[in-house]
Amino acid sequence: MQLPDPEALLTDITARIQAQLAANGPSNSALVGIHSGGVWLMQRILKSIKQDVAYGTLDAALYRDDYAQRGLKAEPKPSQIPFDVQDKHIILIDDIFYTGRTTRAAMNELFDYGRPASVTLAVLINRGGAELPILPNIVGAEILLKPHQSLQLSQDTKGKLHLSLETN
């Protein structure tokens, strides 16, 4: 399968995130990246929009619904939301959208910081397979994958993004 170029997808969603920021007003908005891929994307987006906008990171591991089965992952990352969430228009950023469970966990965590005015979800790729009534608002590409396939975003030492598909 021919995978799209993640750099091109990033350029595309950056433009749409920028439009969203303009619509809501940058001072009323904030970007929140979900570890780890979403944080890479957010950092790249912040660099290219050259705009002063609040941002933070979420791990959401403490809110996941599979904790009882799988436990905590071995290397959790601290969530950092250094701005007031109350009444902000939040753009959540993740790399691959699949079941929607990470998004649910991230939203639950976000709401423990305050009540945002709105939450928008931006992802590089929607791979299909949502198990919850949650869908991304800004999507770089849709690629329908089977459950045994695994799509991963990685970042090389120069910061360039790569997509890889594995079949288990």
Added chain:
Amino acid sequence: MYNPQLDADGKLKHLLTIEGLPKKILTQILDTAETFVGVAERDIKKVPLLRGKTVCNIFFENSTRTRTTFEIAAKRLSADVINLNVGTSSQSKGETILDTVDNLIAMHADMFVVRHGQSGAAHFIAQHVPDNISVINAGDGRHAHPTQGLLDVFTVRRYKPEMHNLRVALVGDVLHSRVARSEIHALTTLGVPEVRVIAPKTLLPAGVEKLGVQVFHDMKAGLRDVDVIMMLRLQNERMSGALLPSAQEYFKTFGLTQEKLEFAKPDAIVMHPGPMNRGVEIDSSVADGHQSVILPQVTFGIAVRMAVMAILAGGQSSGGSTGGSA
């Protein structure tokens, strides 16, 4: 070697002592604790991890502070908490430890936090409980107090992240301290190259050098160029017989004063596990001074206990896992 704290996959099952815990697990606990430090700074200081679980604090020996920090930790993880001061309850009516534990198992407790005056009590209970229950040792006799040891190394790592380049001194009553052993094990496992103990001969256990520490009986020599000073409490209530001439005499020789603190590096941090005996092991001006990190230790203690509970309680239910990464 069989380690009753780990399950067949090498994952943490009980936390009984730091002795024998691999570096990987120590680091996992400390890294996880980092994620919990921020939780206390939010509007809603709770995460839902242990929702519906019951944590039972079984204290055969009183320790209000330790019990309170475990209680807060469990509540911030959304667990229900039951506190049992067994010393004042059924045991005084003649019930054995295992009967007490069996009763709590029958009430569907999910985790036991155990404090006991006898070394090995937590091990004993851990061997008795069914597979789905985890035991945390909150102090057993002179043996171990692993969460205190962990929160101390967490504090060290927060202020002095270059663990491989540190000189740490433990000062005071090593003989009666269960914290000292836990700390020494944790520090050496995490790669601290030089751990010193400074104490009068009467307050050092025989063969303390075998733990890999350097022994000093003089504050001036022992504190020279150290990065971290960990004061230990003079354990009055454990002191039997005349190990020391008097508290005043002890303070004069081993109490941490501003003058003695100056032997250490200028940016050295001062720690104390609490409760402090001001004017016995530590002077008030040092305890409240700018090098003291004694109150941050208390704050970090909650994050570390949350991390231990979260790691122990996760992955216990047997259902198949569903869903992907996103």
